[in-house]
Amino acid sequence: MPRIIYYLGTCSTCERILKEIPNLKSFSMREIKGDPITAKELDDMKKLAGSYEALFSRIALKYRALGLGKMTLTEKDYRKYILEEYTFLKRPVMIIPGSSPGQASQIFIGNAPKVTAAMVEAAGRK
Template sequence: MKKVYYLKTCSTCIRILKELNLPSDFILQDIKKEEITADQLEQMKDLAGSYEALFSKRATLYKKMDLKNQDLSEKDYKHYILEYYTFLSRPVFIIDDAIFIGNSKANVEAVKQVLNA
């Protein structure tokens, strides 16, 4: 499977998608329009190793809800990602059995390498 979970209103996501010029066989899912299902999140967690790896601690809501001062469990991370799409660290690329989470330069370069392999 080749899929990207992203936010259409996120300029960083859009910039990365344009930069990568993805092949047409990629499925793009705007997580604001089409919510992440529990099954999709479970699949991402299986590839990433944890819900925490998928969780964005840079989200405005993270600070607003004062979550940094709470001891969050894997169950909490799962709950918050399913409840508020903004907590998914994005974009998330799934290419076959590999997952690439977030918008760091290293992550984008890793996606490029897989695409050009």
């Protein structure tokens, strides 16, 4: 699995975070609007993140428009919405594979300051 960052090209927050990432050229860059994530990719992310909910963005405009805040969503629902609408993926998502056999890959999700700091630190390691 390559080092990869999933981001939205029209998102100014993603742009700001990407400017902070060292060794950015060592990552495959995936713009999720033009090249949506696949079910397999999402399932792989879920394995690393622990749940689809951890990958789901509640600040997407469609979250309110569809009234999802008034519903009780299941993991199946989170998966479905992320695959149907790219804005439901919390972003950016950075995946760094384990550096040796048996070492787990790392996933960083979203734009919280602690997550961004962890992304920068992890990206700086070879």
